[in-house]
Amino acid sequence: MVNTSVKLCGEELKNPIIPASGTFGYGREFAGIYDLNCLGSFTLKGTTERPRFGNPRPRIAEGPSGILNSVGLQNPGVDTVIERELPAIAGFFSGKVVANICGFSLGEYVRVAEKFDSCPQVGWLEVNISCPNVHGGGMGFGTTARGAAEVTRAVRRAVKKPVIVKLTPNVTDICEIARACEAEGADGLSLINTVLAMRIDPATRRPVLGSMTGGLSGPAVFPLAVRMVWQVYETVGIPIIGMGGVRSAADVIELMLAGATAVGVGAANLVDPFASRDIVSALPEEMDKFGIENLVDIIGGAHNG
Amino acid sequence: MKQGIFTVIKNEQLAPGVHRLRLEGDTSGVTSPGQFADVLIPGCFLRRPFSVCGAEGGVLTLCVRNTGRGTALLTASSPGARLDILTGLGNGFDLSAAGERPLLMGGGTGSPPLYPLCASLLRLGARPGVALGYPSAEAALYLDEFRSLGIEPEVYTLDGSLGMTGLPTQALRAGGYTSVYACGPLPMLAAIDREADCPVVQLSLEARMGCGFGACMGCTIETKDGPRRVCKDGPVFGKGEVIW
Structure with missing residues (x-):
């Protein structure tokens, strides 16, 4: 009997699988087709202070091995999420969820974080400083060490729950940014958010997406995620939620060997609604195959020797 | 929503660029006319949504217009090809208020x-x-x-x-x-x-979709009741609902 449990910032997860923000809504659609209690946790759609419609359509394009999205943080606003979505989640998920916090100013990040901080169902605050699809916020903070440090410091001071900062891969040196977050008290890091990308339609000679560029996710970015998790693990001592193109239990093990404590599943949920559940159920057999008894033992295992 | 493997049993051209595919499989997921199916096409990362044109006796009927790479692959599929399809997606038409005519x-x-x-x-x-x-x-x-x-x-x-x-x-x-x-x-x-x-x-309505079941917010439109997902809250909308 293998042990799949891990500990993320002091909270025990029965397994490291956490559907990633923006690919799982607020859980409702998936709760209708399987019991979400098989998951380690799941991450809420990125939430801002006020409701946001998001970006113009088309918001979706495709690559050879992934999806480009420019949804632009469509969400009903933090108050509605707390009043309507969290009580609904209580009806189908007994564990704690990860709240994904977005903002267009330091003040907004703090206010949204404070509201989620008072919700017992929320176990972790994932601070999204890496959304490539909005201007004046999101990735604007996440592409410099200084911006990342400012947001981390402001949120860390304002809340009690673990603060996990979600990093963008669209930078020259992700380690410098990871270090800045750790120095300001981040309890963990999530990486990677999507990779800034574009498609052009030869028939119209225009970009496919309504907002020109979008974020690429899916198997195309998996090796990039492995490389960045590896580098960040070498740089910081705080736990990492590794994500980016994960679609199998073997991918989960690979990202954990690179240094992830927990693993996000994103685009795979959009193609196969049962993907996260199936990865969870395939994990014990995959561990057996590689002689892994306790999953925690392999975290960062590729760095030894 | 139901996920199933369907086998192409017939692929016929109805008009230039338009094919009708008959697919054998479990059609019990289809609960109302006006719903759609989301087809995983080998060679494409995302599924492609198509209105259901029939779901009787274990045969799913889809009519596909060849408009790009995915539909080109699908309309070229031969009998015997097996496809992963999500069925029973979307609200479908409400027949209860149709009236006599x-x-x-x-x-x-x-x-x-x-x-x-x-x-x-x-x-x-x-x-x-x-x-x-x-x-x-x-x-x-x-x-x-x-x-x-x-x-x-x-x-x-x-x-x-x-x-x-x-x-x-x-x-x-x-x-x-x-x-x-x-x-x-x-x-x-x-x-x-x-x-x-x-x-x-x-x-x-039709829309370019990411997932087809309400998770990605890729197909959101403005309605008089706020943002709505074509895939999950639609694809059927009522009078005066959509802000065109």
């Missing part, structure tokens, strides 16, 4: 999905009228299928090569209908929403 209006590949709706309305005792529009006679679809139900569709073509010249929305002028059900290009649906003179209007 519903008018069914289809544009292009929006016409075939009205066929199972028409059959259901007939079973409920309604006397549907059908108005279908195409660019030309060559592009006309499903006329014999509606005839097999005992309905003679009113046909409109843009070039006048078949039926009346013009758009199917002209059929609204005759009046006398108790409800309108429509599937077709967005400008056609917007015109019907403006012009239909009856309280019950059911418009089946």
Whole structure:
């Protein structure tokens, strides 16, 4: 009997699988087709202070091995999420969820974080400083060490729950940014958010997406995620939620060997609604195959020797 | 929503670029006319959504217009090919308020999905009228299928090569209908929403989708009740709901 449990910032997860923000809504659609209690946790759609419609359509394009999205943080606003979505989640998920916090100013990040901080169902605050699809916020903070440090410091001071900062891969040196977050008290890091990308339609000679560029996710970015998790693990001592193109239990093990404590599943949920559940159920057999008894033992295992 | 493996049993060309695929599998996920299926096409990362044009006796019928790489691959699939398909997606048409004389209006590949709706309305005792529009006679679809139900569709073509010249929305002028059900290009649906003179209007929208089941927010539109997902809250919207 293998042990799949891990500990993320002091909270025990029965397994490291956490559907990633923006690919799982607020859980409702998936709760209708399987019991979400098989998951380690799941991450809420990125939430801002006020409701946001998001970006113009088309918001979706495709690559050879992934999806480009420019949804632009469509969400009903933090108050509605707390009043309507969290009580609904209580009806189908007994564990704690990860709240994904977005903002267009330091003040907004703090206010949204404070509201989620008072919700017992929320176990972790994932601070999204890496959304490539909005201007004046999101990735604007996440592409410099200084911006990342400012947001981390402001949120860390304002809340009690673990603060996990979600990093963008669209930078020259992700380690410098990871270090800045750790120095300001981040309890963990999530990486990677999507990779800034574009498609052009030869028939119209225009970009496919309504907002020109979008974020690429899916198997195309998996090796990039492995490389960045590896580098960040070498740089910081705080736990990492590794994500980016994960679609199998073997991918989960690979990202954990690179240094992830927990693993996000994103685009795979959009193609196969049962993907996260199936990865969870395939994990014990995959561990057996590689002689892994306790999953925690392999975290960062590729760095030894 | 139900996930299943379906086997192509027939692939026939109905008009230039338009194919009808008959797929054998578990169709129990389809609960209402107007729902759609989301097909995983080998060679494409994302699924592709198509209106269901029939789901009876374990055979799923989809009509696919070849508009790009994914649909080119799908329309080239041979009998025996196995496809991973999500069925029972979307709300489907609400048949309860159709009244005695519903008018069914289809544009292009929006016409075939009205066929199972028409059959259901007939079973409920309604006397549907059908108005279908195409660019030309060559592009006309499903006329014999509606005839097999005992309905003679009113046909409109843009070039006048078949039926009346013009758009199917002209059929609204005759009046006398108790409800309108429509599937077709967005400008056609917007015109019907403006012009239909009856309280019950059911418009089946199309949209580029990411997931097809409400998770990604890729197909969100503005409605008078706020943002709505075409895939999950639709694809069928009522009179005056959509902000065009």
